[in-house]
Amino acid sequence: MLRSTERAGGRTAAVALVIVVVFLDSLAQSISFPVLPRLAQRLLGGDMAQAARWTGYLEVAWAAPQFVAAGILGRLSDRFGRRPVIVVSMLFVGVELVMNALAPNIGWLMAGRVLCGVTCGGQAAAMAYVADVTAPEDRARRFGWVSAAIWSAVTIGPALGGLSAGLSLRAPFWLAAAMSGAAALWGLLALPESLPADRRAAPDWRGLVPLSGLGLLGRGGVAPLAAALFFTWLAFQAKDNMLVLYTAHRYGWSALDFGLFCAVLGPASIAVQAVGAGWAARRFGERVAALGGLALQVAGLVAMGLAAVSPWFWAANLPIVLGGVAGPAIQALLSARVGEDEQGRLQGAVAAIASLTSATAPIALTQLFAWSIAAGRAPAWSGLTMFLAAGFTVVALGLAGAGGRRSARPTP
Numbered sequence: 001m002l003r004s005t006e007r008a009g010g011r012t013a014a015v016a017l018v019i020v021v022v023f024l025d026s027l028a029q030s031i032s033f034p035v036l037p038r039l040a041q042r043l044l045g046g047d048m049a050q051a052a053r054w055t056g057y058l059e060v061a062w063a064a065p066q067f068v069a070a071g072i073l074g075r076l077s078d079r080f081g082r083r084p085v086i087v088v089s090m091l092f093v094g095v096e097l098v099m100n101a102l103a104p105n106i107g108w109l110m111a112g113r114v115l116c117g118v119t120c121g122g123q124a125a126a127m128a129y130v131a132d133v134t135a136p137e138d139r140a141r142r143f144g145w146v147s148a149a150i151w152s153a154v155t156i157g158p159a160l161g162g163l164s165a166g167l168s169l170r171a172p173f174w175l176a177a178a179m180s181g182a183a184a185l186w187g188l189l190a191l192p193e194s195l196p197a198d199r200r201a202a203p204d205w206r207g208l209v210p211l212s213g214l215g216l217l218g219r220g221g222v223a224p225l226a227a228a229l230f231f232t233w234l235a236f237q238a239k240d241n242m243l244v245l246y247t248a249h250r251y252g253w254s255a256l257d258f259g260l261f262c263a264v265l266g267p268a269s270i271a272v273q274a275v276g277a278g279w280a281a282r283r284f285g286e287r288v289a290a291l292g293g294l295a296l297q298v299a300g301l302v303a304m305g306l307a308a309v310s311p312w313f314w315a316a317n318l319p320i321v322l323g324g325v326a327g328p329a330i331q332a333l334l335s336a337r338v339g340e341d342e343q344g345r346l347q348g349a350v351a352a353i354a355s356l357t358s359a360t361a362p363i364a365l366t367q368l369f370a371w372s373i374a375a376g377r378a379p380a381w382s383g384l385t386m387f388l389a390a391g392f393t394v395v396a397l398g399l400a401g402a403g404g405r406r407s408a409r410p411t412p
Contacts, residue, residue: 014133014192014194015130015133015142015145017186017190017191017192018086018126019145019146020186020190021086021187022122022123022126022149023149023150024153024179024183024186025089025090025093025123025153025179025180026149026157027153027156027157027160028093028094028157028177028180029093030153030154030156030158030161031158031160031164031172031175031176031179032097032161032173032176033157033158033161035161036055036058036100036109037051037055038169039100039103039109039173040054040106040109043104043109054106054109057110058110058113059113059358061110061113061114062113062114062117062120062355062358063355063358064355065117066117066118066120066351067352067353067355067356069118069119069120070124070348070352070355071348072348073085073089073124073125073348074124074125074128074346074347075201075348077195077344077348078128078195078200078201078342078343078345079200079201081193081194081195081200082125082128082129082132082194082344083187083191083192085122085125085344086125086126086191087184087187087188087191088119089119089120089122090122090180090187091181091184092118092119093119093122093180093183094177094180096112096115096116097173097177097180098173098174099112099115100112100173101170101173101174101177122183123150123351124344124347124348124350125344125347126146127143127146127331127347128195128343128344128346130142130146131335131343132194132195132340133194136332136335136336137282139328139331139332139335140278140282140328140329140331140332141277141281141282141328142278143277143327143328143335144273144278144325144328145273145274145278147273147277147324148273151266151269151270152270154266155270160172161175161176195340195344201342201345221337221403222337222403223403224399224402224403225334225337225400225403226334226349226350226353227396227399227403228290228294228330228396228397228403229327229350229353230353230356230357231392231393231396231399232326232330232392233354233357234361234389235297235389235390235392235393235396236357237358237361237365238385238386238388238389238392239301239385239386242365242369243258244258246369246382246383247261247313249373249379249382250313250379250382250383261314269321272321272322272324272325273327273328276325277289277324277327277328278328280292280293280325280329281325281328286329287329287400287401289325289326289329290325290329290333290400291326291400291401292323292325293323293324293326293327293329294323294326294393295323295397296320296323297319297320297323297326297390297393298390298397299319300316300318300319300320300321300323301316301320301386301389301393302387302390303319304316304320304386305384305385305387308380326400330400331350333403334346334350365388368388372384372385
């Protein structure tokens, strides 16, 4: 352990180093987003219907193993340190991307996604790293920085993927693999360990039983906040998974229109995560920041569902962007409720429930959206998924309110 992480300047530097790792990891994974379905289509002989089905299967092939493995990886980071888990995770993400680049058939793509899901614990370990080197009162701000890094990568990555696809359909995967390798190398050479040996979890191989880490979420101080995150992510699935189809159906948006929307929304969300989340937590406290952010998101989602014309839809996104302060605030409240030797287990469990929504919600929500736009229904019916997202967020608001009132002392 480099003791520089124990001084104020050293802690800030350590957070900056781990943010670089998270950015490179997220960039590597997002570069392939726009080309994975097209590669699947090519490997399936050009059959678009088959490619659409397999795109869903490939998403589940990543999310389902991560649901099982995330808690184990978090527990391993509590026992052996954050840095080894981060570095190994980045390496295996790179292996998956190389497998995709070389894939001769759809089975290779599926195997690569499963491998990535099993080993993709880098971001959860990075969040635990931030908790290790940050005082509780500053965690919302620094979790916001990590979220901003992820948003930045997700904004830039698909554009890089689209541009590099002009060289060849497999070029984005090679580029992404290089990014992942750079993240692993950066973590190996520049990143100090954040969890000293005297603060690590005691050996307990029962913690490596699949899904055992989810037991942490049952604690009184943790359960309602974890459930609030679950419903927040369900709302995200209900809104963002449908957004391209929703705006095309209701407002007649072209790909250019949607690209312009993302070009404005992405930087605004990054700014709120990087600056607004920390300011709100310091000014009002994490609980008020969480509740205020979720309330803004409810208002924005209802307005999106009601928006009959495109300008109203644009305006409805303003409270949703500002409501982005809620996520880092809830993460900070959660991290204060577990011990220093459980931060990895917590973040692994959080990653597991996030992957659960990714594995299940898209299938159900796409069916609901398809029903809402069936022949004979007015365009306003397509707002149903937005209202459902608002409903999920209302539930999250109630749970965050209940969980935020509890003592921040970890439960023994």
